[in-house]
Amino acid sequence: MASRSVLTGVGSYLPKRVLSNAELSRRVDTSDEWIVERTGIRERRIAADGEKTSDLACAASVKALEAAGRDAKDIDLVIVATTTPDLTFPATAARVQAELGVSHGAAFDIQAVCSGFIFALATADNFLARGQAKAALVIGAETFSRIMDWEDRGTCVLFGDGAGAVVLEAREDAADRGVISTFLRTDGRMHDLLYVDGGPSETQTVGKVRMVGNAVFRHAVEHISGAMLEACARAGVSLDDVDWFVPHQANQRILDGVARKLGIDVDKVVSTVALHGNTSAASVPLALDVAVRDGRIKSGDLVLMEALGGGLTWGAALIRV
Numbered sequence: 001m002a003s004r005s006v007l008t009g010v011g012s013y014l015p016k017r018v019l020s021n022a023e024l025s026r027r028v029d030t031s032d033e034w035i036v037e038r039t040g041i042r043e044r045r046i047a048a049d050g051e052k053t054s055d056l057a058c059a060a061s062v063k064a065l066e067a068a069g070r071d072a073k074d075i076d077l078v079i080v081a082t083t084t085p086d087l088t089f090p091a092t093a094a095r096v097q098a099e100l101g102v103s104h105g106a107a108f109d110i111q112a113v114c115s116g117f118i119f120a121l122a123t124a125d126n127f128l129a130r131g132q133a134k135a136a137l138v139i140g141a142e143t144f145s146r147i148m149d150w151e152d153r154g155t156c157v158l159f160g161d162g163a164g165a166v167v168l169e170a171r172e173d174a175a176d177r178g179v180i181s182t183f184l185r186t187d188g189r190m191h192d193l194l195y196v197d198g199g200p201s202e203t204q205t206v207g208k209v210r211m212v213g214n215a216v217f218r219h220a221v222e223h224i225s226g227a228m229l230e231a232c233a234r235a236g237v238s239l240d241d242v243d244w245f246v247p248h249q250a251n252q253r254i255l256d257g258v259a260r261k262l263g264i265d266v267d268k269v270v271s272t273v274a275l276h277g278n279t280s281a282a283s284v285p286l287a288l289d290v291a292v293r294d295g296r297i298k299s300g301d302l303v304l305m306e307a308l309g310g311g312l313t314w315g316a317a318l319i320r321v
């Protein structure tokens, strides 16, 4: 029997500091009404001074390990999806591995911006399926507040900090549980729609987020819908078979637009964007954790996750939890 990558635990972490729409509207020319109507976001979290992406990643991982009933010594693969690494190198995953006490196997970062968690999950699934690892920690962690232009109202109201993590284990006896299909896509021709205007090689600076919001919005609805249909087609299931949709939490209007386009019941769509804004690679596992812990997503449910981000990158993953 073929091995399946089974999700055995999920956890998340949000920094304590809350930045409300009201507070933001005192800093830039915006309002709570505009932000809520155009995005659904009510507040976002900001990492404390000195609180790093690896700290957020570790806090989420500890909870995921606990939920899985696993110890760091059981893990032999750590993948961190992040666009806001602690340092240019080494990988944030190397720090996370050491902090958690994972003492064997590989650890590396994945850079696919807001799609990072989907890319990391697909990567881990391939490692497990090939027998190259037995138990993986797959993490999405970001301190996007560090790369915001706090004077650009078109972006600074959208993003926040946070982390989410899952434990994926290779199981021969998984029956129909585990990752069933994944779909990943990048189109680098759309690089300029969403990028950071700095980096070690080009500018020797960290840079700030730049986005053509309305163009990204249109691509998001189209490509996310396509990715969801493709992940289902690869698994031979229909959207009606899916119990829960766990989308990238970028904008409530994107969630609603995709649901409308595909005829999905909005009650099946997990939305947490109001509470933390767009946390990039962290948003899918953050939303997944909320819906698992509040009892909506139960063992045996078919869950479809999706995301789109800078690159552009996009993708979807279908998993029976």
Ligand code: UT7
Binding pocket: 029, 030, 031, 034, 035, 038, 039, 114, 153, 154, 155, 157, 212, 213, 214, 215, 216, 217, 220, 250, 251, 254, 278, 280, 308, 309, 310
């Ligand atoms: O996770 C990665 C993927 N990223 C996304 O998915 C984000 C995708 N984009 C979006 O979510 C939306 O495009 C935004 C929320 C960024 C913007 O919403 P929009 O409905 O597309 O607005 P817009 O960019 O077309 O701008 C409409 C107006 C403009 O004013 P004028 O030119 O019509 O006078 C903007 O200057 O809204 C203005 N505006 C704001 N007004 C108040 C832009 N940002 C703000 C703001 N407060 N924060």
